[in-house]
Amino acid sequence: MAIYLLCLSFFSVGLYGILRKRNIIKIIIGVIIAEYAVNLFFILIAYRIEGRAPIYSPNAEITNMVDALPQAVVLTSIVIGLATTVILIALAMRIFEKYGTFDITKIRDLRG
Amino acid sequence: MSSKERQTGMSVIVRTTARLTVGFILLYGIYILSHGHVSPGGGFAGGVIIALSFINLMLAYGKDTALSKLPKAVTSFFENLGALILLSIALLGFTGGYFFLNFIAKGEPFHLFSAGTIPLLNLAISLKVGAGIFAIFVAFVLLKYEPEKNKKE
Amino acid sequence: MVELYILLIFMIIGAVIALEAKDLLSSVVALGAVGLGLSMTFIILKAPDVAITQLVVETLALIILIRATLKTDLPFSISGRWFFNTIVVVSFVATFLTVAAKCLKDLPVFGSPLMRVSATYIKEGLLQTGATNVVASIILDYRAFDTLCEATVLFTAVVGVMSIVRRTGRKKENQVIEENDEQ
Structure with missing residues (x-):
């Protein structure tokens, strides 16, 4: 549970940047950090103790895969995050x- | 190289390193893209790596060299081609029943030619993502970027 | 799991440095360090596809951010109401953290996910799609609509950047090339 709290504080660092900073580049950096934190939160939820990566192997029978659905969602989310950042x-x-x-x-x- | 060429781009060390490594980066992107259904990787990462190889060329040699290798018309052609391949594969699924049906034979697992339409969709996605990102980067490079006050003086 | 905590604390410190540094270029480089730490965290959490994509996208975002900030300096100004602004923002963030920490009780414990949906994908993915990479079989077969919409979003982003960057109404000779920016 502590790791979720650390991830949330990582998100709130980004939130602080968005709310407090005056420089536009700093605000964009805050948006990027918040997006990283959300992606990390998804992957943290998907993790299983002593799990394997969700890829089959020709030799071994793998039973304890981690959750593959949040990984697929995050894979889409990263590219969309790049588009919004650009x-x-x-x-x-x-x-x-x-x-x-x-x-x-x-x-x-200056707007006048 | 003549002295006129040397003015665009970066120093000799950067240019030599870029010339030696850009082929390997392109090859690695194609590997990541084509083995996306067997090993980690896939269309997004492969497409962005392929775009990064051209961006590397552009950063080292200046915009003219990279744009002569991959002009903007070719870029937009590839992006539209990727979207068209994606949509046509999705529509061809209607031959068997529904949208995005995996209608090609599955083949043997753990081989390169397997998994039906997934490698073709990976190819389409990588074309679209790589061409789109390269177009965005070219747009940023072509933007003359300085404040308006300095320009008027 | 110690390395996970170390990487997370490293990322938080990097994010604070990226927000508080007075030079724009060093804050962008600190953001790159945060992205690399995130990529390593993904590998520890057994998500190699996401790690590769994150690494590549991070590099690209770094290049574009450096392009945007290279010629500029940071106009650093502290004017008026510094204390009031900080108090408001800190109280807002504290409220957010408190509410979110209460919501965390409903989540499954770290290390044992629910996997109601993806149990089917993992069990039958190899038979139904023939792809050995389960993530590829999800994003390109089971949930291919997501990928189609994501391609649409990327296309919209390209069109948006082209129309923002494009100049019209400037009658200069050397800018005729940029009129061709739209597709």
């Missing part, structure tokens, strides 16, 4: 080009 970075680059800064408070001032 869109966020593109928006941040355009904002930097327009206003010359990454600071969101200054962007609000």
